[in-house]
Amino acid sequence: MSLPRIMVEPVVRAALLEDLGRAGDLTTQATVPAEARGQVALVARDPGVVAGLDAALLSWRLLDDANAVETRVLLPDGSPVRPGDEIALVAGPARTLLTGERVALNLLGHLSGVATATAGLARAVEGTRARICCTRKTTPGLRALEKEAVCAGGGSNHRFGLDDAVLVKDNHLAFAGGIEPALRGIRERVGHLVKVEVEVDTLDQLETVLGLRDERGLLVDAVLLDNMTPEQLAEAVALVDGRAITEASGRITAETAGPLARAGVDLISAGWITHSAPVLDIGLDHC
The missing domain is CATH 3.20.20.70 (Aldolase class I)
Structure with a gap:
């Protein structure tokens, strides 16, 4: 399955608005230069099954007014992962990467947990x-x-x-x-x-x-x-x-x-x- 963006975006947008509150990411704005860029990797800490990548990556895209975020999926939804496996790479403005981090990880961790639990029953x-x-x-x-x-x-x-x-x-x-x-x-x-x-x-x-x-x-x-x-x-x-x-x-x-x-x-x-x-x-x- 791959849900159309029109179904996923309202969920991700609501989560970002909840996290940004009334003044945005105070910590990142105060500590990271606007011109700073970087790359991060989504990395599994436990064994399981990946799910929710579309929603997680959308967290950064919705914050990316300049269309400067680049993503690369290494292990798509449904993939088994082991500790240390890189699931996806995200590159772009450092402020965007940091501001979207928690929403992306919340969605990816929860939905991957659902997939992992399901896989355990399916094996049984x-x-x-x-x-x-x-x-x-x-x-x-x-x-x-x-x-x-x-x-x-x-x-x-x-x-x-x-x-x-x-x-x-x-x-x-x-x-x-x-x-x-x-x-x-x-x-x-x-x-x-x-x-x-x-x-x-x-x-x-x-x-x-x-x-x-x-x-x-x-x-x-x-x-x-x-x-x-x-x-x-x-x-x-x-x-x-x-x-x-x-x-x-x-x-x-x-x-x-x-x-x-x-x-x-x-x-x-x-x-x-x-x-x-x-x-x-x-x-x-x-x-």
Whole structure:
């Protein structure tokens, strides 16, 4: 994936405005001559996977009124890195390099952390049919960037918002009066191109879902199997028998992902890879 600049720029611009405040970079303006130039390298301090380079490099370009900043990507998004690896080089006015440093590193470190966390789960399910996917548990304002980082780490995207798919969860069922009224109401109101998924916690609920049909077939396209054991998931996959996409969720870790994947599910979703992934330590070194 590579997001168009029109999607990335508002995020980076807001971060720069937050950092510049009302008076700009007082330290750099007071200590670095206006004519000074230099080159810096983005360097990995820990092993991981790169993501967010477009946003990071845009931090300097937006500060570059004279079009004097030059960038060179050495390891693009999706690349594995080891400590000491140079990810990109940035050359230009020293004041610009210093002023954009923190925003660039914040974005690159966070998004690379998302990619690294995703890659860890993806490795755990290698050899199975399961794919790792993210959720809507994202940092406000950063959803598109975080979901792009998930793809860089070898994962897949779940829905981007409330408007691109139907996902019926336990609270929806409570207010709707149960599985059947909820699903039949969806069939009446939602367009034929919109996918429908329902969350179930038990095999009994799953059997109820699989028993609801109309002239077009099952009322759902996917089932979210929440907090089930590998044994329960295997039974659920057998019950579904290929009639719907199966997705496992609930406290997914690198240790639990493998056994869950071997139960035969199509997807394993994890919210923490976007909202709680550890930052990948990346530094900015003077060359």
